[in-house]
Amino acid sequence: MLSHMRSARRIGARGLGARGLASAQAPASVSTPTVIKTLGSGVQVAIDPTPSYFSALGVYVTAGSRYEGTYGLTGCSHILDKLSFKSTANHSAKAMADALNRLGGNYMCASSREAMLYQASVFNPDVEHMFELLAQTVSEPRLSDEEISEQLISAEYELNEIWLQSDLILPELFQQVAYSNANLGCPLLCPQDKLSSLNRAQLLKYRDTFYRPENIVVAFSGVDEKTADQLVAKYLPYSGSSASPSQLIKEPARYTGGEFSLPVPEGIEYRGEEFHHIYVGFEGVDISSEDVYKLAVLQMLIGGGGSFSAGGPGKGMYSRAYTRVLNQYGFVESCKSFIHNFTDSGLFGLSLSCVPQADRVMAELIGYELNLLMSRDIGKGGISEHEVSRAKNQLKSSLMMNLESKMVQLEDMGRQVQIYGKRVDVLEMCAKINQVTRDDLIVMAEKIFTGSEPTIVVQGDREAFGDIRGMLARYGLGKTASASAEKKDNTTSRSRGWF
Numbered sequence: 079m080l081s082h083m084r085s086a087r088r089i090g091a092r093g094l095g096a097r098g099l100a101s102a103q104a105p106a107s108v109s110t111p112t113v114i115k116t117l118g119s120g121v122q123v124a125i126d127p128t129p130s131y132f133s134a135l136g137v138y139v140t141a142g143s144r145y146e147g148t149y150g151l152t153g154c155s156h157i158l159d160k161l162s163f164k165s166t167a168n169h170s171a172k173a174m175a176d177a178l179n180r181l182g183g184n185y186m187c188a189s190s191r192e193a194m195l196y197q198a199s200v201f202n203p204d205v206e207h208m209f210e211l212l213a214q215t216v217s218e219p220r221l222s223d224e225e226i227s228e229q230l231i232s233a234e235y236e237l238n239e240i241w242l243q244s245d246l247i248l249p250e251l252f253q254q255v256a257y258s259n260a261n262l263g264c265p266l267l268c269p270q271d272k273l274s275s276l277n278r279a280q281l282l283k284y285r286d287t288f289y290r291p292e293n294i295v296v297a298f299s300g301v302d303e304k305t306a307d308q309l310v311a312k313y314l315p316y317s318g319s320s321a322s323p324s325q326l327i328k329e330p331a332r333y334t335g336g337e338f339s340l341p342v343p344e345g346i347e348y349r350g351e352e353f354h355h356i357y358v359g360f361e362g363v364d365i366s367s368e369d370v371y372k373l374a375v376l377q378m379l380i381g382g383g384g385s386f387s388a389g390g391p392g393k394g395m396y397s398r399a400y401t402r403v404l405n406q407y408g409f410v411e412s413c414k415s416f417i418h419n420f421t422d423s424g425l426f427g428l429s430l431s432c433v434p435q436a437d438r439v440m441a442e443l444i445g446y447e448l449n450l451l452m453s454r455d456i457g458k459g460g461i462s463e464h465e466v467s468r469a470k471n472q473l474k475s476s477l478m479m480n481l482e483s484k485m486v487q488l489e490d491m492g493r494q495v496q497i498y499g500k501r502v503d504v505l506e507m508c509a510k511i512n513q514v515t516r517d518d519l520i521v522m523a524e525k526i527f528t529g530s531e532p533t534i535v536v537q538g539d540r541e542a543f544g545d546i547r548g549m550l551a552r553y554g555l556g557k558t559a560s561a562s563a564e565k566k567d568n569t570t571s572r573s574r575g576w577f
Contacts, residue, residue: 091272092532093497098491107118109130110538111126111127112124112125112126112491112501113125113126113127113303114495114499114500114501117291117310119292119316120290120291120292120294121291121292121294121295121296121310121314121316122294122295122296122495122499123160123295123296123297123298123306123307123310124296124297124298124299124491124492124495124501125297125298125301125302125303125306126297126298126299126487126488127244127298127300127301127302127303128299128489129300130202130484131201131202132199132200132201132202132300132484133199133200133201133205133298133299133300133301133484134197134198134297134298134299134300134484134485134487134488135197135198135200135203135205135208135209135212135297135298135299135488136195136197136212136296136298136303136488136489137195137196137197137212137213137216137294137296137314137491137492138193138194138195138196138197138289138294138295138297138492138493138495139193139194139195139196139288139289139293139294139567140192140193140294140326140485140496141155141182141193141194141284141289141293141339142155142189142190142191142192142193142194143155143156143189143190143191143264143266144191144192144261144262144264144328144329144331144420145264145288145326145327145328146264146284147260147261147264147329148325148327148329148532149283149284149287149431151280151283151284151287152264152265152268152269152272153265153267153268153269153272153273153276154200154268154276154280154281154284154549155189155190155194155266155284155391156189156233156266157226157229157230157233157268157276157281158189158194158281158284158285159187159188159189159194160229160232160233161219161221161225161226161281162187162196162215162219162224163175163178163185163187163215164215164219164220164387165210165219165220165222165225166214166218166219166220167214167218167220168214168217168218169211169214171225174211174214174215176217177207177211177439178211180199181198181200181204181207181211182199182200182201182487183348184198184199184200184210185197185198185199185211185212186198187215189266190266191253191262191264191266191420192420192421193493193496194288195489195492195493196212196215196216197485197488198211198212199484199485199488202300202486205301205305205309206219206309209309209313210313212442213313213314214313216289216314217314217315217316218315218523219285220475221278221282222283223278224577226277226278226281226307230273230276231243233267233268233273234270234273237267237268237270240267241343242343242432244353244355244537245497247295248357248429248535248537249357249416249429250265250266250267251535252357252359252425252427252533252535253338253418253425254268255335255336255337255338255533255534255535256333256334256335256336256359256361256425256533257331257332257333257334257423258332258334259331260329260332260492261329261330261331262331262420262423275534287326288326290316290317290324291316292324294316295492295495295496296310296314296492297488297491297492297495298488299484299488299491300484307364309331324335327443330422331420331422331423332423333361333423333530334531335360335361335530335532335533335535336531336533336534337529337533337534337535337546337547338534338535338536339535339536339537339540340537342439342534342535342537342538343355348404352433352434353411353412353431353432353433353434353538354431354432354434354437354536354537354539354542354543355429355430355431355535355536355537355538355570356430356432356440356441356444356535356536356538356543356546357427357428357429357532357533357534357535357536358428358429358444358448358532358533358536358546358550359416359426359427359428359532359533360425360426360427360526360527360529360530360531360532360555360556361423361425361426361526361529361530362417362418362419362423362424362425362426362526362532363419363424364420364421364422364423364424365419365420365424365497366399366420366421366497366498368449368510369522369525370419370424371507371510371511371513371514372514372518372519372522373424373426373522373526374415374417374473374511375466375469375470375473375514375519376426376451376469376470376519376522376523377415377417377426378394378397378469378470378473378476379397379398379461379465379466379468379469379519380397380398380399380415380428380451380468381394381397381398381399381400381414381415382394382397382399382412382413382414382415382416382428382429383400383412383413383414384404384405384412385396385404385410385411385412388450394472396468397469398465399413399414399415399446400413400490402447403443403447404461407436408435409432409435409436409442410430410431410432410436410443411431411432411433412429412430412431413428413429413430413431414428414429414430415427415428415429416429418430421497425533426526427533428444428447428448430443430444434538434539434542437539437542437543437544438542438543438544439540440543441543441544441545441546441549441550442549442553444550445549445550445552445553445555446553448523448527448550448553448555449510449527449553449554449555450519451519451520451527452523452524452527452528452554453520454520460520461516461519462516463516465480466514466515466516466519469513469515470511473511474508474511477504477507477508477511478504478508481504489573527555527556528554528556528557528559529556529557530556530557531556531557531558532547532550532555532556534546534547536551544565
Protein backbone atom coordinates (compact mmCIF):
# COMPACT_ATOMS: atom_id res chain seq x y z
CA MET A 79 0.00 0.00 0.00
CA LEU A 80 1.06 3.59 -0.62
CA SER A 81 3.58 2.34 -3.20
CA HIS A 82 2.75 5.28 -5.46
CA MET A 83 3.63 7.73 -2.69
CA ARG A 84 6.88 5.97 -1.82
CA SER A 85 7.81 5.83 -5.48
CA ALA A 86 6.99 9.49 -5.86
CA ARG A 87 9.24 10.40 -2.96
CA ARG A 88 12.01 8.20 -4.30
CA ILE A 89 11.74 9.40 -7.89
CA GLY A 90 9.28 12.18 -8.54
CA ALA A 91 9.77 14.34 -5.44
CA ARG A 92 13.58 14.29 -5.97
CA GLY A 93 13.45 14.63 -9.77
CA LEU A 94 16.03 12.02 -10.82
CA GLY A 95 17.34 11.61 -7.27
CA ALA A 96 20.95 10.54 -6.66
CA ARG A 97 21.04 8.99 -10.11
CA GLY A 98 20.10 12.36 -11.54
CA LEU A 99 23.54 13.83 -10.90
CA ALA A 100 24.31 13.41 -14.58
CA SER A 101 24.61 16.71 -16.42
CA ALA A 102 23.23 17.53 -19.84
CA GLN A 103 26.62 18.92 -20.81
CA ALA A 104 28.61 15.85 -19.71
CA PRO A 105 30.41 13.85 -22.40
CA ALA A 106 29.28 10.49 -23.67
CA SER A 107 29.49 7.33 -21.59
CA VAL A 108 32.99 6.26 -20.59
CA SER A 109 32.60 2.61 -19.63
CA THR A 110 28.93 1.65 -19.88
CA PRO A 111 28.15 -0.03 -23.24
CA THR A 112 24.88 1.73 -23.95
CA VAL A 113 23.11 1.66 -27.31
CA ILE A 114 20.66 4.52 -27.88
CA LYS A 115 18.49 4.80 -30.98
CA THR A 116 15.39 6.66 -32.11
CA LEU A 117 12.88 4.71 -34.16
CA GLY A 118 11.03 6.17 -37.11
CA SER A 119 7.97 6.67 -34.89
CA GLY A 120 9.88 8.80 -32.41
CA VAL A 121 10.17 6.13 -29.71
CA GLN A 122 13.64 6.12 -28.15
CA VAL A 123 15.25 2.82 -27.21
CA ALA A 124 18.14 2.52 -24.74
CA ILE A 125 19.98 -0.79 -24.39
CA ASP A 126 22.68 -1.83 -21.92
CA PRO A 127 23.65 -5.31 -23.16
CA THR A 128 25.95 -6.12 -20.21
CA PRO A 129 25.10 -9.77 -19.45
CA SER A 130 23.77 -10.83 -16.08
CA TYR A 131 21.74 -13.62 -14.51
CA PHE A 132 18.58 -11.59 -14.99
CA SER A 133 17.41 -8.63 -17.04
CA ALA A 134 15.48 -5.42 -16.38
CA LEU A 135 12.94 -3.79 -18.69
CA GLY A 136 11.32 -0.39 -18.54
CA VAL A 137 9.06 2.06 -20.34
CA TYR A 138 9.20 5.77 -19.46
CA VAL A 139 6.51 8.20 -20.58
CA THR A 140 6.89 11.99 -20.49
CA ALA A 141 3.76 12.77 -18.51
CA GLY A 142 2.96 13.35 -14.85
CA SER A 143 1.20 15.76 -12.56
CA ARG A 144 2.99 18.94 -13.72
CA TYR A 145 1.12 18.71 -17.04
CA GLU A 146 -2.30 17.90 -15.61
CA GLY A 147 -3.47 21.42 -14.82
CA THR A 148 -2.78 22.63 -18.37
CA TYR A 149 -4.94 19.89 -19.85
CA GLY A 150 -7.62 19.79 -17.14
CA LEU A 151 -6.67 16.27 -16.09
CA THR A 152 -5.85 16.68 -12.40
CA GLY A 153 -5.41 13.34 -10.61
CA CYS A 154 -5.15 11.15 -13.71
CA SER A 155 -1.46 10.25 -13.24
CA HIS A 156 -2.14 8.90 -9.77
CA ILE A 157 -5.12 6.79 -10.83
CA LEU A 158 -3.44 5.45 -13.99
CA ASP A 159 -0.51 4.41 -11.78
CA LYS A 160 -2.93 2.36 -9.68
CA LEU A 161 -4.56 0.91 -12.81
CA SER A 162 -1.28 -0.46 -14.17
CA PHE A 163 -0.86 -4.22 -14.61
CA LYS A 164 -4.60 -4.82 -14.57
CA SER A 165 -6.67 -6.13 -17.50
CA THR A 166 -5.48 -5.40 -21.04
CA ALA A 167 -6.65 -6.13 -24.57
CA ASN A 168 -5.13 -9.64 -24.38
CA HIS A 169 -5.27 -10.44 -20.66
CA SER A 170 -7.87 -10.40 -17.91
CA ALA A 171 -6.83 -8.89 -14.60
CA LYS A 172 -6.52 -12.36 -13.07
CA ALA A 173 -4.48 -13.70 -15.98
CA MET A 174 -2.16 -10.69 -15.76
CA ALA A 175 -1.65 -11.13 -12.02
CA ASP A 176 -1.07 -14.88 -12.35
CA ALA A 177 1.45 -14.42 -15.16
CA LEU A 178 3.39 -11.74 -13.27
CA ASN A 179 3.50 -13.83 -10.13
CA ARG A 180 4.82 -16.83 -12.05
CA LEU A 181 7.57 -14.61 -13.44
CA GLY A 182 8.65 -13.57 -9.95
CA GLY A 183 6.38 -10.62 -9.26
CA ASN A 184 9.14 -8.01 -9.57
CA TYR A 185 7.33 -5.21 -11.39
CA MET A 186 6.17 -1.68 -10.62
CA CYS A 187 4.61 1.49 -11.92
CA ALA A 188 5.25 4.93 -10.45
CA SER A 189 3.74 8.28 -11.28
CA SER A 190 5.89 11.34 -10.70
CA ARG A 191 5.67 15.01 -11.55
CA GLU A 192 7.43 14.65 -14.89
CA ALA A 193 7.15 10.98 -15.88
CA MET A 194 5.24 7.73 -15.70
CA LEU A 195 7.58 4.81 -15.08
CA TYR A 196 6.88 1.14 -15.78
CA GLN A 197 9.60 -1.33 -14.79
CA ALA A 198 10.13 -5.06 -14.28
CA SER A 199 12.97 -7.50 -13.80
CA VAL A 200 13.01 -11.16 -14.70
CA PHE A 201 15.35 -14.09 -15.34
CA ASN A 202 16.77 -14.08 -18.85
CA PRO A 203 14.69 -16.96 -20.33
CA ASP A 204 11.48 -15.06 -19.48
CA VAL A 205 12.42 -11.66 -20.93
CA GLU A 206 10.02 -11.90 -23.87
CA HIS A 207 7.06 -12.94 -21.73
CA MET A 208 7.67 -10.12 -19.23
CA PHE A 209 8.11 -7.50 -21.94
CA GLU A 210 4.87 -8.58 -23.57
CA LEU A 211 3.02 -8.01 -20.26
CA LEU A 212 4.81 -4.70 -19.72
CA ALA A 213 4.02 -3.51 -23.25
CA GLN A 214 0.38 -4.52 -22.84
CA THR A 215 -0.15 -2.52 -19.67
CA VAL A 216 1.50 0.53 -21.26
CA SER A 217 -0.12 0.43 -24.68
CA GLU A 218 -3.42 -1.46 -24.38
CA PRO A 219 -4.93 -1.31 -20.88
CA ARG A 220 -8.61 -2.10 -20.80
CA LEU A 221 -9.46 0.51 -18.12
CA SER A 222 -12.84 -1.02 -17.34
CA ASP A 223 -15.39 0.94 -15.34
CA GLU A 224 -15.24 -1.72 -12.62
CA GLU A 225 -11.45 -1.42 -12.27
CA ILE A 226 -11.60 2.37 -12.23
CA SER A 227 -14.27 2.33 -9.53
CA GLU A 228 -12.19 -0.07 -7.41
CA GLN A 229 -9.08 2.07 -7.69
CA LEU A 230 -10.92 5.28 -6.88
CA ILE A 231 -12.18 3.68 -3.66
CA SER A 232 -8.67 2.43 -2.93
CA ALA A 233 -7.23 5.89 -3.60
CA GLU A 234 -9.68 7.49 -1.19
CA TYR A 235 -8.64 5.09 1.56
CA GLU A 236 -4.94 5.67 0.87
CA LEU A 237 -5.35 9.44 0.86
CA ASN A 238 -7.01 9.27 4.27
CA GLU A 239 -4.05 7.24 5.53
CA ILE A 240 -1.47 9.56 3.99
CA TRP A 241 -2.97 12.60 5.72
CA LEU A 242 -2.21 10.84 9.01
CA GLN A 243 1.47 10.38 8.12
CA SER A 244 3.45 13.59 8.41
CA ASP A 245 6.51 12.25 6.60
CA LEU A 246 4.36 11.57 3.52
CA ILE A 247 1.95 14.48 3.36
CA LEU A 248 4.19 17.38 4.44
CA PRO A 249 6.75 17.04 1.59
CA GLU A 250 3.84 16.97 -0.86
CA LEU A 251 2.27 20.08 0.65
CA PHE A 252 5.68 21.77 0.66
CA GLN A 253 6.01 21.18 -3.09
CA GLN A 254 2.56 22.58 -3.74
CA VAL A 255 3.21 25.71 -1.67
CA ALA A 256 6.64 26.29 -3.28
CA TYR A 257 5.06 26.52 -6.75
CA SER A 258 1.65 27.94 -5.78
CA ASN A 259 -0.22 24.79 -6.82
CA ALA A 260 0.71 25.22 -10.49
CA ASN A 261 3.19 23.49 -12.84
CA LEU A 262 5.56 21.63 -10.48
CA GLY A 263 3.16 22.43 -7.65
CA CYS A 264 0.24 20.53 -9.16
CA PRO A 265 -0.80 17.78 -6.72
CA LEU A 266 0.99 14.49 -7.21
CA LEU A 267 -1.92 12.62 -5.61
CA CYS A 268 -5.46 12.92 -6.86
CA PRO A 269 -7.23 15.49 -4.64
CA GLN A 270 -10.06 13.96 -2.66
CA ASP A 271 -12.59 16.36 -4.15
CA LYS A 272 -11.67 15.13 -7.65
CA LEU A 273 -12.21 11.43 -6.95
CA SER A 274 -15.97 11.58 -7.42
CA SER A 275 -15.73 13.28 -10.83
CA LEU A 276 -12.75 11.47 -12.35
CA ASN A 277 -13.93 9.05 -15.05
CA ARG A 278 -12.81 6.79 -17.88
CA ALA A 279 -13.13 9.52 -20.51
CA GLN A 280 -10.57 11.66 -18.68
CA LEU A 281 -8.16 8.74 -18.32
CA LEU A 282 -8.44 7.97 -22.03
CA LYS A 283 -7.84 11.64 -22.85
CA TYR A 284 -4.75 11.56 -20.65
CA ARG A 285 -3.42 8.54 -22.50
CA ASP A 286 -4.21 10.03 -25.91
CA THR A 287 -2.39 13.22 -24.93
CA PHE A 288 0.78 11.80 -23.39
CA TYR A 289 1.20 8.18 -24.49
CA ARG A 290 2.50 9.08 -27.93
CA PRO A 291 5.64 7.64 -29.57
CA GLU A 292 7.70 10.82 -29.28
CA ASN A 293 7.08 10.88 -25.49
CA ILE A 294 8.22 7.29 -24.85
CA VAL A 295 11.57 5.74 -23.94
CA VAL A 296 11.99 1.97 -23.79
CA ALA A 297 14.99 0.68 -21.81
CA PHE A 298 16.63 -2.74 -21.54
CA SER A 299 19.40 -3.85 -19.20
CA GLY A 300 21.02 -7.25 -19.70
CA VAL A 301 19.37 -7.73 -23.12
CA ASP A 302 21.35 -7.79 -26.37
CA GLU A 303 20.55 -5.25 -29.05
CA LYS A 304 19.08 -7.71 -31.55
CA THR A 305 16.66 -9.19 -29.01
CA ALA A 306 15.63 -5.75 -27.79
CA ASP A 307 14.88 -4.58 -31.34
CA GLN A 308 12.77 -7.66 -31.98
CA LEU A 309 10.78 -7.25 -28.76
CA VAL A 310 9.98 -3.59 -29.40
CA ALA A 311 8.92 -4.29 -32.98
CA LYS A 312 6.77 -7.27 -31.96
CA TYR A 313 5.00 -6.05 -28.83
CA LEU A 314 4.96 -2.27 -28.78
CA PRO A 315 2.54 -0.78 -31.32
CA TYR A 316 4.16 2.65 -30.78
CA SER A 317 7.18 1.37 -32.73
CA GLY A 318 5.48 1.98 -36.09
CA SER A 319 5.70 5.22 -38.04
CA SER A 320 4.09 8.38 -36.64
CA ALA A 321 2.81 10.92 -39.13
CA SER A 322 1.80 13.67 -36.71
CA PRO A 323 4.02 14.16 -33.65
CA SER A 324 2.54 16.63 -31.20
CA GLN A 325 4.42 18.96 -28.88
CA LEU A 326 3.43 18.78 -25.23
CA ILE A 327 2.46 22.05 -23.58
CA LYS A 328 4.91 22.37 -20.70
CA GLU A 329 4.16 25.32 -18.47
CA PRO A 330 7.48 26.70 -17.15
CA ALA A 331 8.16 26.09 -13.47
CA ARG A 332 7.60 29.23 -11.41
CA TYR A 333 8.90 29.03 -7.88
CA THR A 334 7.07 31.48 -5.61
CA GLY A 335 7.72 30.36 -2.06
CA GLY A 336 5.04 30.87 0.56
CA GLU A 337 3.75 29.54 3.84
CA PHE A 338 1.19 26.94 4.91
CA SER A 339 0.30 25.49 8.30
CA LEU A 340 -1.98 22.71 9.46
CA PRO A 341 -2.80 21.12 12.81
CA VAL A 342 -1.63 17.72 13.99
CA PRO A 343 -4.43 15.31 12.98
CA GLU A 344 -6.60 14.10 15.83
CA GLY A 345 -6.56 10.66 14.28
CA ILE A 346 -2.95 9.98 15.30
CA GLU A 347 -3.36 10.62 19.00
CA TYR A 348 -3.79 6.92 19.70
CA ARG A 349 -0.33 6.30 18.26
CA GLY A 350 1.25 8.51 20.87
CA GLU A 351 2.70 10.86 18.25
CA GLU A 352 3.42 14.19 19.90
CA PHE A 353 5.89 15.88 17.59
CA HIS A 354 5.42 19.09 15.66
CA HIS A 355 7.05 19.58 12.25
CA ILE A 356 8.58 22.45 10.29
CA TYR A 357 9.87 22.47 6.70
CA VAL A 358 11.92 25.37 5.38
CA GLY A 359 13.33 25.45 1.85
CA PHE A 360 14.38 27.58 -1.10
CA GLU A 361 14.55 27.22 -4.87
CA GLY A 362 17.40 24.93 -5.86
CA VAL A 363 18.75 24.13 -9.32
CA ASP A 364 17.44 22.17 -12.28
CA ILE A 365 18.79 18.73 -13.07
CA SER A 366 20.84 19.85 -16.07
CA SER A 367 22.79 22.48 -14.13
CA GLU A 368 26.45 21.85 -13.32
CA ASP A 369 25.65 23.17 -9.85
CA VAL A 370 23.62 20.05 -9.12
CA TYR A 371 26.83 18.28 -8.08
CA LYS A 372 27.71 21.02 -5.62
CA LEU A 373 24.22 21.09 -4.17
CA ALA A 374 24.16 17.29 -3.83
CA VAL A 375 27.43 17.40 -1.87
CA LEU A 376 26.02 20.17 0.35
CA GLN A 377 22.91 18.08 0.99
CA MET A 378 25.06 15.10 1.94
CA LEU A 379 27.16 17.29 4.23
CA ILE A 380 24.04 18.39 6.11
CA GLY A 381 22.65 14.86 6.05
CA GLY A 382 19.82 13.91 8.33
CA GLY A 383 17.97 11.28 10.27
CA GLY A 384 16.05 10.60 13.45
CA SER A 385 17.03 10.75 17.11
CA PHE A 386 17.49 6.98 16.99
CA SER A 387 19.45 5.35 14.20
CA ALA A 388 20.49 1.70 14.10
CA GLY A 389 23.77 1.86 12.28
CA GLY A 390 26.96 3.86 12.42
CA PRO A 391 29.07 6.32 10.47
CA GLY A 392 27.85 4.81 7.21
CA LYS A 393 24.38 6.05 8.09
CA GLY A 394 25.64 9.63 8.02
CA MET A 395 25.99 10.10 11.77
CA TYR A 396 28.94 12.45 11.26
CA SER A 397 26.80 14.78 9.19
CA ARG A 398 25.79 18.19 10.53
CA ALA A 399 22.23 17.12 11.22
CA TYR A 400 23.58 14.72 13.83
CA THR A 401 26.66 16.47 15.20
CA ARG A 402 25.18 19.98 15.37
CA VAL A 403 21.46 19.35 15.94
CA LEU A 404 20.34 15.87 17.02
CA ASN A 405 23.29 15.28 19.37
CA GLN A 406 23.03 18.77 20.87
CA TYR A 407 19.29 19.34 21.33
CA GLY A 408 17.29 16.59 22.98
CA PHE A 409 14.02 18.25 22.04
CA VAL A 410 14.65 17.63 18.30
CA GLU A 411 13.33 14.24 17.20
CA SER A 412 14.47 14.37 13.57
CA CYS A 413 16.48 16.69 11.32
CA LYS A 414 16.77 16.04 7.60
CA SER A 415 18.00 17.96 4.60
CA PHE A 416 16.29 17.41 1.25
CA ILE A 417 17.03 18.10 -2.39
CA HIS A 418 14.63 17.78 -5.35
CA ASN A 419 15.76 18.36 -8.93
CA PHE A 420 13.43 18.76 -11.91
CA THR A 421 14.01 19.62 -15.54
CA ASP A 422 13.66 23.38 -15.02
CA SER A 423 13.76 24.01 -11.29
CA GLY A 424 14.51 22.42 -7.94
CA LEU A 425 14.10 22.64 -4.17
CA PHE A 426 16.57 22.52 -1.30
CA GLY A 427 15.86 22.75 2.41
CA LEU A 428 15.64 21.35 5.89
CA SER A 429 12.91 19.64 7.90
CA LEU A 430 12.79 19.22 11.68
CA SER A 431 10.47 17.52 14.14
CA CYS A 432 10.41 18.52 17.79
CA VAL A 433 8.46 18.26 21.02
CA PRO A 434 5.72 20.93 21.13
CA GLN A 435 7.44 22.85 23.93
CA ALA A 436 10.34 23.62 21.55
CA ASP A 437 8.26 25.18 18.77
CA ARG A 438 9.34 28.73 19.66
CA VAL A 439 13.06 28.04 19.05
CA MET A 440 12.87 26.01 15.86
CA ALA A 441 12.93 28.91 13.40
CA GLU A 442 16.00 30.36 15.11
CA LEU A 443 17.72 26.97 15.12
CA ILE A 444 17.12 26.55 11.38
CA GLY A 445 18.20 30.11 10.62
CA TYR A 446 21.37 29.77 12.68
CA GLU A 447 22.43 26.44 11.14
CA LEU A 448 21.73 27.48 7.54
CA ASN A 449 23.54 30.77 8.10
CA LEU A 450 26.66 28.91 9.27
CA LEU A 451 26.83 27.15 5.90
CA MET A 452 27.51 30.55 4.34
CA SER A 453 30.28 31.39 6.81
CA ARG A 454 33.97 31.14 5.89
CA ASP A 455 35.03 31.11 9.56
CA ILE A 456 35.57 27.47 10.53
CA GLY A 457 36.12 28.48 14.14
CA LYS A 458 32.57 29.81 14.34
CA GLY A 459 30.95 26.82 12.69
CA GLY A 460 31.73 27.28 9.00
CA ILE A 461 32.22 24.32 6.67
CA SER A 462 35.58 22.57 7.06
CA GLU A 463 37.67 20.79 4.44
CA HIS A 464 37.27 17.56 6.40
CA GLU A 465 33.46 17.80 6.19
CA VAL A 466 33.64 18.44 2.45
CA SER A 467 35.89 15.43 1.87
CA ARG A 468 33.61 13.14 3.90
CA ALA A 469 30.48 14.38 2.13
CA LYS A 470 32.00 13.83 -1.32
CA ASN A 471 33.12 10.30 -0.43
CA GLN A 472 29.73 9.48 1.06
CA LEU A 473 27.90 10.80 -2.01
CA LYS A 474 30.07 8.73 -4.37
CA SER A 475 29.61 5.66 -2.17
CA SER A 476 25.83 6.14 -2.11
CA LEU A 477 25.78 6.60 -5.87
CA MET A 478 27.77 3.42 -6.48
CA MET A 479 25.70 1.38 -4.05
CA ASN A 480 22.44 2.52 -5.63
CA LEU A 481 23.70 1.51 -9.06
CA GLU A 482 24.39 -2.02 -7.85
CA SER A 483 20.66 -2.58 -8.26
CA LYS A 484 19.63 -3.69 -11.73
CA MET A 485 16.36 -1.80 -11.47
CA VAL A 486 18.12 1.41 -10.40
CA GLN A 487 20.56 1.05 -13.30
CA LEU A 488 17.62 0.69 -15.65
CA GLU A 489 15.81 3.70 -14.23
CA ASP A 490 19.00 5.75 -14.37
CA MET A 491 19.47 4.92 -18.04
CA GLY A 492 15.84 5.38 -19.05
CA ARG A 493 15.39 8.71 -17.29
CA GLN A 494 18.70 10.09 -18.54
CA VAL A 495 17.78 9.25 -22.11
CA GLN A 496 14.33 10.75 -21.53
CA ILE A 497 15.82 14.02 -20.23
CA TYR A 498 19.10 14.38 -22.12
CA GLY A 499 18.82 11.97 -25.03
CA LYS A 500 22.00 10.22 -23.83
CA ARG A 501 23.47 8.41 -20.87
CA VAL A 502 26.19 9.82 -18.65
CA ASP A 503 28.49 7.25 -17.08
CA VAL A 504 28.84 7.01 -13.30
CA LEU A 505 32.56 7.69 -13.66
CA GLU A 506 31.69 11.07 -15.15
CA MET A 507 29.43 11.78 -12.19
CA CYS A 508 32.15 10.85 -9.70
CA ALA A 509 34.66 13.05 -11.54
CA LYS A 510 32.27 15.99 -11.22
CA ILE A 511 31.83 15.29 -7.51
CA ASN A 512 35.62 15.16 -7.04
CA GLN A 513 35.92 18.67 -8.48
CA VAL A 514 33.66 20.22 -5.82
CA THR A 515 35.57 22.41 -3.34
CA ARG A 516 34.83 23.97 0.04
CA ASP A 517 34.55 27.37 -1.60
CA ASP A 518 32.02 25.94 -4.10
CA LEU A 519 29.78 24.83 -1.23
CA ILE A 520 29.92 28.18 0.56
CA VAL A 521 29.12 30.07 -2.64
CA MET A 522 26.35 27.54 -3.39
CA ALA A 523 24.84 28.01 0.07
CA GLU A 524 24.88 31.79 -0.37
CA LYS A 525 23.25 31.50 -3.78
CA ILE A 526 20.46 29.16 -2.63
CA PHE A 527 19.65 30.70 0.74
CA THR A 528 19.58 34.30 -0.50
CA GLY A 529 18.37 33.73 -4.05
CA SER A 530 14.65 33.20 -3.38
CA GLU A 531 11.99 33.70 -0.76
CA PRO A 532 11.59 30.75 1.63
CA THR A 533 8.86 28.14 1.51
CA ILE A 534 7.59 27.28 4.98
CA VAL A 535 5.26 24.44 5.99
CA VAL A 536 4.35 23.83 9.64
CA GLN A 537 2.31 21.12 11.32
CA GLY A 538 1.49 21.93 14.91
CA ASP A 539 0.73 25.10 16.87
CA ARG A 540 1.52 27.80 14.31
CA GLU A 541 1.38 30.61 16.86
CA ALA A 542 4.00 28.92 19.02
CA PHE A 543 6.50 28.89 16.14
CA GLY A 544 6.42 32.70 16.04
CA ASP A 545 7.58 34.88 13.13
CA ILE A 546 9.42 32.25 11.10
CA ARG A 547 10.04 34.39 8.04
CA GLY A 548 11.24 37.29 10.17
CA MET A 549 13.63 35.07 12.08
CA LEU A 550 15.07 33.65 8.87
CA ALA A 551 15.56 37.20 7.57
CA ARG A 552 17.49 38.09 10.74
CA TYR A 553 19.98 35.40 9.76
CA GLY A 554 20.27 36.70 6.20
CA LEU A 555 18.06 34.04 4.63
CA GLY A 556 15.67 34.94 1.85
CA LYS A 557 15.93 37.19 -1.16
CA THR A 558 14.52 40.23 0.59
CA ALA A 559 16.44 39.78 3.84
CA SER A 560 17.66 43.27 4.72
CA ALA A 561 21.38 43.81 4.13
CA SER A 562 21.32 46.22 7.04
CA ALA A 563 19.82 43.78 9.55
CA GLU A 564 20.95 44.55 13.10
CA LYS A 565 24.13 42.83 14.25
CA LYS A 566 23.79 39.34 15.56
CA ASP A 567 25.25 37.91 18.74
CA ASN A 568 28.99 37.17 18.50
CA THR A 569 28.21 33.47 18.16
CA THR A 570 26.32 34.14 14.93
CA SER A 571 28.09 34.61 11.61
CA ARG A 572 26.84 37.24 9.15
CA SER A 573 25.58 36.36 5.69
CA ARG A 574 27.01 37.90 2.54
CA GLY A 575 23.76 37.93 0.55
CA TRP A 576 24.17 36.49 -2.94
CA PHE A 577 22.06 39.19 -4.61
